[in-house]
Amino acid sequence: MSVLEAALPGPSPPPEQHAPPPDSRLVSSGRIRGMGTFLVALAAVMTFAFGLGVPSSDRATFILTAPPAVNVAPLTMSVRWVSIVLAVLCAAAGLWLVFRREQRASYLVFGAGFTLFLWSFLTWVARGAQLNFVQMLATTLISTTPLVFGSLSGIMCERSGVINIAIEGQFLAGAFLGAMIGSVTGDLWLGVLAGAVAGGLFGWLLAFLTLRYGIDQIIAGVVIVAFCTGLTTFLTEQVLTPDQATLNSPQTFAAIGIPLLDKIPIVGPVLFDQNVFVYLAAVLLVVVHVGLFRTRWGLRVRAVGEHPHAAETVGVHVISVRYRNVILGGAIAGIGGASFTIGSVGQFSPQMTAGLGYVALAAMIFGRWRPFGALGAALLFGFCVSLQSFLAVLNVGIPSPFLAMAPYVITIAVVSGLVGRVRPPAADGAPYRRE
Amino acid sequence: MRLELVGVTKRFGALVANDSVDLAVEPGEIHCLLGENGAGKSTLMNVLFGLLHADEGEIRIDGDAVTFADPGEAVRRGIGMVHQHFMLVPVFTVAENVVLGFEPTRRFGFLDHRKARADIRRLSAEFGLEVDPDATVEDLPVGVQQRVEILKALQRDARVLILDEPTAVLTPQEISALFEIMRSLGASGRSILFITHKLKEVLAVADRITVMRLGRVVGTTTPQESDESALAAMMVGRSVELVVQKGPANPGREVLRVRDLTVVDERGVVVVDHVDLEVRAGEIVALAGVQGNGQTEIVEALTGLRPLRGGSIELDGSEVAGSSPHEMIRAGVAHVPEDRQRDGLVLPMSVADNLVLDIQDSEPFARFGSRDLAAVRANAEQKLGDFDIRASSVDVAVATLSGGNQQKVVVARELSRPIKLLVASQPTRGLDVGSIEYVHRQIVAQRDRGVAVLIVSSELDEVLALGDRVVVMFRGRIMGVVDSSVDRDTIGLMMAGVVESRAATR
Numbered sequence: 001m002s003v004l005e006a007a008l009p010g011p012s013p014p015p016e017q018h019a020p021p022p023d024s025r026l027v028s029s030g031r032i033r034g035m036g037t038f039l040v041a042l043a044a045v046m047t048f049a050f051g052l053g054v055p056s057s058d059r060a061t062f063i064l065t066a067p068p069a070v071n072v073a074p075l076t077m078s079v080r081w082v083s084i085v086l087a088v089l090c091a092a093a094g095l096w097l098v099f100r101r102e103q104r105a106s107y108l109v110f111g112a113g114f115t116l117f118l119w120s121f122l123t124w125v126a127r128g129a130q131l132n133f134v135q136m137l138a139t140t141l142i143s144t145t146p147l148v149f150g151s152l153s154g155i156m157c158e159r160s161g162v163i164n165i166a167i168e169g170q171f172l173a174g175a176f177l178g179a180m181i182g183s184v185t186g187d188l189w190l191g192v193l194a195g196a197v198a199g200g201l202f203g204w205l206l207a208f209l210t211l212r213y214g215i216d217q218i219i220a221g222v223v224i225v226a227f228c229t230g231l232t233t234f235l236t237e238q239v240l241t242p243d244q245a246t247l248n249s250p251q252t253f254a255a256i257g258i259p260l261l262d263k264i265p266i267v268g269p270v271l272f273d274q275n276v277f278v279y280l281a282a283v284l285l286v287v288v289h290v291g292l293f294r295t296r297w298g299l300r301v302r303a304v305g306e307h308p309h310a311a312e313t314v315g316v317h318v319i320s321v322r323y324r325n326v327i328l329g330g331a332i333a334g335i336g337g338a339s340f341t342i343g344s345v346g347q348f349s350p351q352m353t354a355g356l357g358y359v360a361l362a363a364m365i366f367g368r369w370r371p372f373g374a375l376g377a378a379l380l381f382g383f384c385v386s387l388q389s390f391l392a393v394l395n396v397g398i399p400s401p402f403l404a405m406a407p408y409v410i411t412i413a414v415v416s417g418l419v420g421r422v423r424p425p426a427a428d429g430a431p432y433r434r435e
Numbered sequence: 436m437r438l439e440l441v442g443v444t445k446r447f448g449a450l451v452a453n454d455s456v457d458l459a460v461e462p463g464e465i466h467c468l469l470g471e472n473g474a475g476k477s478t479l480m481n482v483l484f485g486l487l488h489a490d491e492g493e494i495r496i497d498g499d500a501v502t503f504a505d506p507g508e509a510v511r512r513g514i515g516m517v518h519q520h521f522m523l524v525p526v527f528t529v530a531e532n533v534v535l536g537f538e539p540t541r542r543f544g545f546l547d548h549r550k551a552r553a554d555i556r557r558l559s560a561e562f563g564l565e566v567d568p569d570a571t572v573e574d575l576p577v578g579v580q581q582r583v584e585i586l587k588a589l590q591r592d593a594r595v596l597i598l599d600e601p602t603a604v605l606t607p608q609e610i611s612a613l614f615e616i617m618r619s620l621g622a623s624g625r626s627i628l629f630i631t632h633k634l635k636e637v638l639a640v641a642d643r644i645t646v647m648r649l650g651r652v653v654g655t656t657t658p659q660e661s662d663e664s665a666l667a668a669m670m671v672g673r674s675v676e677l678v679v680q681k682g683p684a685n686p687g688r689e690v691l692r693v694r695d696l697t698v699v700d701e702r703g704v705v706v707v708d709h710v711d712l713e714v715r716a717g718e719i720v721a722l723a724g725v726q727g728n729g730q731t732e733i734v735e736a737l738t739g740l741r742p743l744r745g746g747s748i749e750l751d752g753s754e755v756a757g758s759s760p761h762e763m764i765r766a767g768v769a770h771v772p773e774d775r776q777r778d779g780l781v782l783p784m785s786v787a788d789n790l791v792l793d794i795q796d797s798e799p800f801a802r803f804g805s806r807d808l809a810a811v812r813a814n815a816e817q818k819l820g821d822f823d824i825r826a827s828s829v830d831v832a833v834a835t836l837s838g839g840n841q842q843k844v845v846v847a848r849e850l851s852r853p854i855k856l857l858v859a860s861q862p863t864r865g866l867d868v869g870s871i872e873y874v875h876r877q878i879v880a881q882r883d884r885g886v887a888v889l890i891v892s893s894e895l896d897e898v899l900a901l902g903d904r905v906v907v908m909f910r911g912r913i914m915g916v917v918d919s920s921v922d923r924d925t926i927g928l929m930m931a932g933v934v935e936s937r938a939a940t941r
Contacts, residue, residue: 295545296538303524303535310522313486314536314587315507426525 032097032106039094039113046087046117050124056080060126062133066269068262069134079127083120090116118383125396136386137270141278142344144375144382146171146353148281149336150360151367151374152288153199156329157206158369159292160322161305161427165221166206167333168357169228173198174337176232179348180240182250188342191250192276195338196331202228203330207323214431225357233350240348252346253277277339284332289371301325305425308432318432333357359408368422381411436462436497436513436594438483438626443492445478452478454650455492460595465617465627467637470647471670471867472838476630477519479647480597483628484516485509507536515588516597521580525573529566530555533587558589562619577725578609585616596620597628602636606725607895607927614640632670634663635896646670671868681879684903687716688751690855690887691737696746698732698911706732708911709746714856714887719878721902721919722891724930729911730891731773734860737889738770739763751855764793767855771845771862773891775838779845782834786826787815789833790848822847823873839870846877857881860891875901895923 058079064072093113097106122131150167157164164170174195182191202224209220240248253275261272292298301321303311308318341348359381360374367373384407391403438460445453452475460466470476481487483494485503493500496512503509506516523532530551539550555568564582572580581601588596598617602610617627617640631637637644638658645655646669653669668674691714698707707729714720722730735741737748739760748756750766758766772778780789791800791811799810815829824843826836833844842862849857859878863871878901882888892898898905899919907914909932917926928934 295543296540297544299527299531299535299538299546303527306524306526307522310524310532311535313484313506313516313518313522315505315510316536317505 032103035106035110036094036097036099039097039110039117040091041094042113042117043087043091043094046083046090046120050120051080051083051087054079054083054124054127058127060123060128061130062122062126063130063135064133064266066132066134066138066273068257068273069265069268070263072265074130077123079123082123086116086120089113090120125391125394129394131390131394134266134269136390137266138274139386139389140379140382141270141274142382143385144378145278145281145343146336146339146356147360147363147378147381148285148375149277149332149339150357151364151378152281152284152371153203153329153333153336154361154364155288155292155369155371155374156325156332157203158364158428159305159425160301160325161308161425161430161432162207162210162322162326163217163221163429164203164206164326164329164333165218165361166202166224166228166330166357167360168353168355169221169225170199170202170330170333171337171340171353171357172228172232172351173202174334175340175352176235176337176348178334178338179250179341179346180247182338182342183247186251188251188253191342192280192335192338195334195342197334199334199337200327200331203327203333204323206330207326210431211319211322211326214433217429217431229351232348236348236350248347250342250346252342252344275343277335277343280335285371285375292371302425305427308427308430322432333360336360359411362411365422365424366416369424377411381407384410436626438514438595438628439495439498440479440483441493441495443479443482443489443494445475445482445487446490451650453482453489456647456650456652458645458652460626460628461643462594462626463621463624464642465621465629465640467641467644468628468630468647469632469634469637469644469666469670471632472865473867474647474670475650476647477599478650480516480599480628480630483509484514484597510537510591510593513592513594514597515591515593515595517581517584517588517599517601519600519603521577521584523572523580523583525571527572528568529570529572529575529583529586530568532572532583533568533590535587537591554590555586558586562589562616562623564589564616577604577727578606578612581605581613582616593625595626595628597630599630600632601629602631602633604726604893606930607923608931610636633896634666634670637666638663648672667868675868675872679875679879679900681901682883684718684882686718686903687885689713690716690751691889692747692749692752693737694747694749696733696736696748697744698729698736698741699744700732705744706911707736710911710913712889712906712913714889716855716885716887717882718903719882719888719890719901721898721905722889722908723895723898723902723905723926724893724908724914726893728908728930730908731860732911733908734770734773734858734889734891737763737856737858738768764852767853769849769852769854769857771842771849771857771859773860773864775841775845780833780841783832785815785830786819786824786833786836786844787811787829789844790815790818790829790851793848794852818847818851822877839866839873842866842870842874846874850877850881854881854886857886857888858891859888861893862890863892863894863897895926898926899923 056078059076060079062075064075090113093109097109150171153167153170154164177198178191178195181194182188206220206224209215210217255273255275258272262268292301300311300316304316304318304321312318337353340352345352360378363377363381364374366377367375388403388406391398392400440456440458443453443456444451456479468476478487482489485506485508495501501512503512524535530548533555534551539547541547552568559565564586566579566582566586572583585596601613605613617629620627629640641658643655643657644661644666646653646666648670664674691712693710693712696707696710697705700706710733722733724730732741736743739758739762743756746756747754750768755763755766776782781792788811791814795801795806800807800814812829818824819826819829822843824847825840833841836844857878862874862878866874878888878890890901902919904916905919905921905926906916907926907929909930914929914932925934
């Protein structure tokens with residue numbers, strides 16, 4: 001027994017010392033109340049604008065079938081009464097949120113309420129006309145696909161601690177090279193591979209600049225986007241356009257129906273009669289999710305993104321993990337880029353990605369750096385794009401530039417209202433230096 | 436396993452951090468490495484752990500020379516390290532942290548969580564390291580986080596465990612629990628290298644003690660052959676005063692009066708919970724407690740850096756709650772912040788500029804909205820002498836100064852204007868013994884000049900040496916106010932939230 005211990009009590013069990021900090025995953029009750037109030041407000045809009053605001057004789061017809069699926073009869077509804085019924089349900093959901101403030105189901109209930117609103121809105125839009133609902137969902141999925149690739153790319157990079165703001169550039173590079181190789185060789189799979197290589201190359205460039213030379217990740221990313229934009233535009237004018245037929249006329253992947261599954265009403269044509277990119281995105285989504293959260297690789301990647309020094313001290317090579325992830329992430333974005341050309345349009349044109357790389361980045365953030373979260377945000381955006389194109393056809397009297405803006409505005413409004421403060425990987429964007 | 440360092444030298448440019456260091460750790464031994472900050476202890480351990488590479492000398496395990504290219508190799512050779520700043524991923528569970536880098540997997544690299552949990556339970560039971568494998572690390576108190584670090588090393592079958600300043604963040608009770616764990620590890624044949632600058636702890640737990648100074652080993656001894664003052668003299672190179680010289684306090688009028696102060700943190704959690712506090716002119720009140728129990732936030736509220744949720748702060752009878760830091764400075768509040776490098780100094784700026792940060796916009800340092808650089812320099816030249824600040828010139832960046840001299844710059848600035856209240860947070864953290872003496876003397880001098888002094892410290896020794904009254908905090912509340920002659924036990928229990936003092940408030 002020596003000096004210190006003589007003065008100390010024995011090793012009494014250390015008492016519980018700190019109140020556990022509030023769980024950051026849970027939703028604050030203020031936010032839940034906000035969501036509930038919002039739903040009640042929507043219910044009011046539904047009742048008065050979509051319900052009482054239209055003649056009771058107005059009908060809307062939703063077509064619920066598309067080619068491969070078993071035929072389903074169209075659904076014809078009275079706009080007023082459907083809206084009112086939906087409004088009541090939506091208000092109930094809102095009030096439940098306001099008064100119960102249940103933590104767990106809050107997002108689910110909010111999502112359900114918002115869906116009711118969309119349904120009501122669609123019947124109102126389609127009053128006196130027909131709306132092909134299945135087609136609309138299928139379009140949603142197609143618009144969502146590049147965003148899924150983009151946000152998975154972002155997740156791969158940022159989970160390891162490197163911000164990839166260059167997704168837009170990797171999209172363009174993938175779209176360009178995918179179209180060119182697909183066109184020259186006539187083999188679309190080579191086109192996909194070329195897209196991956198192009199994206200991976202610019203992923204490597206980002207990694208090289210930021211990991212080797214410690215250049216600010218945002219600046220390096222922006223420079224890569226500018227470079228890709230300029231390069232693809234230049235090469236299109238100088239190389240592709242003079243020989244359009246050989247160099248820039250790839251085939252596109254046709255939709256592949258999955259036997260039997262594509263016969264399921266509604267779901268079939270939407271999920272199981274799509275092109276290769278949609279399936280590829282779905283597979284990658286699962287692979288990245290399982291990889292990140294269930295495997296040794298994922299544990300190490302997340303450790304590197306959260307606390308690189310800790311990873312280093314247990315023998316994980318921080319720099320190589322980051323190189324690998326950023327290159328892989330670039331390749332995923334490159335495949336997403338290829339989907340713009342050989343997945344749909346069949347031709348590369350300058351700046352055809354229209355800022356979707358940044359939308360993908362936003363989807364990743366709104367999805368809290370989780371693959372399925374990002375999917376949710378991407379789907380919302382995709383749905384708005386799809387909605388916008390249908391509204392343009394239905395001619396609802398809104399000027400088309402405003403309609404084109406809508407997907408961006410709605411996505412920002414809904415998602416930023418829902419998400420609140422998010423916590424990125426702790427070492428995201430921070431250069432790593434060994435001590 | 437017998438670990439030996441022979442003639443290890445490590446240079447950083449012109450600086451020799453380790454100069455031909457010899458050290459041997461026998462199996463089952465608790466070996467203390469004692470030295471001041473900057474003596475080269477951490478460098479030596481980083482060399483041993485493969486984070487740095489020695490310029491000369493070698494590491495021997497059971498007589499064989501080994502080299503470690505990276506920490507992974509050191510771990511494979513049976514060396515484990517618990518870093519001063521925990522190397523834990525806060526958002527991971529205990530199990531995930533323990534297995535990271537050494538993961539039990541099933542096919543295709545899938546993590547085997549069941550085996551991870553079982554391993555942790557087995558080791559927990561064997562060494563009395565109780566911890567829930569599924570808890571998220573950031574939710575755990577630091578004492579438990581430290582156990583996770585130890586488990587991490589044990590799971591990799593460490594034979595030599597390096598503990599780098601492990602007691603800095605613990606309560607006295609947690610410290611003695613840690614010592615128990617260290618002894619049981621020693622009994623199992625594992626060796627422990629315990630790095631510290633705290634003399635009492637060394638004497639309490641060590642089998643053998645190696646003292647380092649300025650990168651060299653100055654001697655090896657045992658607790659039986661040595662005592663505190665002998666160790667301190669070895670560590671500093673001259674005999675030092677271990678007690679603060681101060682006369683009895685002579686409290687005057689009430690300068691600071693805090694009522695019902697409530698402060699919330701960024702997440703909206705109440706971190707200061709209806710606190711009442713008063714500090715009189717000519718007395719030092721020490722705010723004690725384990726770090727993170729609201730002391731930082733009280734200080735930030737008092738200095739205008741953090742908004743209040745409720746309550747009042749009166750300075751000499753006038754209400755100052757809600758004032759800006761600027762207004763607080765004007766009202767006569769001096770602040771020596773907890774983290775001098777983050778909050779006390781602008782590191783890339785010169786010593787001269789840092790010395791006038793608080794009043795650079797007023798006479799004589801500025802006139803008609805334009806700075807008077809000559810006055811700034813003249814002021815700095817004088818302060819360098821007055822406060823014994825060692826800098827090659829007043830124009831060098833303050834970042835180039837040693838920790839002790841940086842702190843002296845902060846202290847010099849804060850004490851160079853007329854003040855009523857001095858708020859000093861961890862005033863001697865990371866300083867060498869000489870600088871500690873100096874800072875303590877300055878604080879006592881302010882008290883004797885009639886300034887009301889509030890200090891915050893997580894070092895119990897400092898609290899007891901400096902405080903005339905000691906206020907103990909736990910979870911944002913005041914557990915009690917005691918006289919500084921109270922025994923360490925009582926304060927320790929109060930810091931842990933166990934007993935609430937019934938002692939009179941003053």
